[in-house]
Amino acid sequence: MRDDLTDIFFETGERDPLKAAQRDMKRPLPKRFYTEVAVQPLAEGFGIALDGKPVHTPARVRLVVPTRRLAEALAEEWRAQGAEIDPAKMPKTRLVNTALDGVSREKQAVAEEIAKFAGSDLVCYRADAPQSLIAEQDAAWNPVLDFFREKFSVRFACSQGVVFVAQPEESLAAVLGAVEEQAASADGALRLAALHVMTTLTGSALIALALVRGGLDFDSAWAAAHVDEDFQARLWGPDDEALARRDARKAEMRSALEVLEALDG
Numbered sequence: 001m002r003d004d005l006t007d008i009f010f011e012t013g014e015r016d017p018l019k020a021a022q023r024d025m026k027r028p029l030p031k032r033f034y035t036e037v038a039v040q041p042l043a044e045g046f047g048i049a050l051d052g053k054p055v056h057t058p059a060r061v062r063l064v065v066p067t068r069r070l071a072e073a074l075a076e077e078w079r080a081q082g083a084e085i086d087p088a089k090m091p092k093t094r095l096v097n098t099a100l101d102g103v104s105r106e107k108q109a110v111a112e113e114i115a116k117f118a119g120s121d122l123v124c125y126r127a128d129a130p131q132s133l134i135a136e137q138d139a140a141w142n143p144v145l146d147f148f149r150e151k152f153s154v155r156f157a158c159s160q161g162v163v164f165v166a167q168p169e170e171s172l173a174a175v176l177g178a179v180e181e182q183a184a185s186a187d188g189a190l191r192l193a194a195l196h197v198m199t200t201l202t203g204s205a206l207i208a209l210a211l212v213r214g215g216l217d218f219d220s221a222w223a224a225a226h227v228d229e230d231f232q233a234r235l236w237g238p239d240d241e242a243l244a245r246r247d248a249r250k251a252e253m254r255s256a257l258e259v260l261e262a263l264d265g
Helices: 017-025 068-079 091-101 107-120 131-152 169-183 188-202 205-212 218-225 227-236 240-263
Strands: 037-042 045-050
Touching: 037 068, 045 068, 068 091, 068 240, 091 188, 091 240, 107 169, 107 188, 107 205, 131 169, 131 205, 131 218, 131 227, 169 188, 169 205, 188 205, 188 218, 188 240, 205 218, 218 227, 218 240
Parallel strands: none
Antiparallel strands: 037 045
């Protein structure tokens, strides 16, 4: 009976769950070795047990999360496995593993990596034509910039095309401060891991933070991250393979948000 996940979730230091899933899918999937999945209340939080034996992360850390709601979500991923255990279908478990094994040891570095996106953020680089795309970008991205102006009293410079535009230091500092605020909580590693997923999937620290801080809902955030892609799809027609990849990314993004929501009870 296995009592850890070392041979299921392979530890490489990768913080991007999409890349982790691609890596895992290249390996033979292990057979399901358990029948019962249970949530175990512990002094430090809630753990997961497979046939009564505690689950550990790839680094052999006891998998413990602070809320029952999150533990139940993880347990449900284990219950949903079929004859084989497929990490690609366990995004919340992968995220928690990443948080406990990696992010917890380097929270400041991860916070800075997330905040670095704001230096060349997606929403600051606008098309110069056609007018219809310009209007769509304005409609999706201006509310993100408005949120930061109203919430943090900072502004971001925008550029047409791909010419780099330097952002005000106070604006970048505000983004880093907002990320560090997530890191400072008792469950900061989990929050940072989820925020990192959202940032890498959208290509925008500003969109991710606006979503986390209530400035955008999920659908608006996802749409804002794909304005250009949607415009091209309408122009040239949809690509089934690209749509499948996008659906997978969207599911990953939603799972990250659900982890954050589960941390709040």
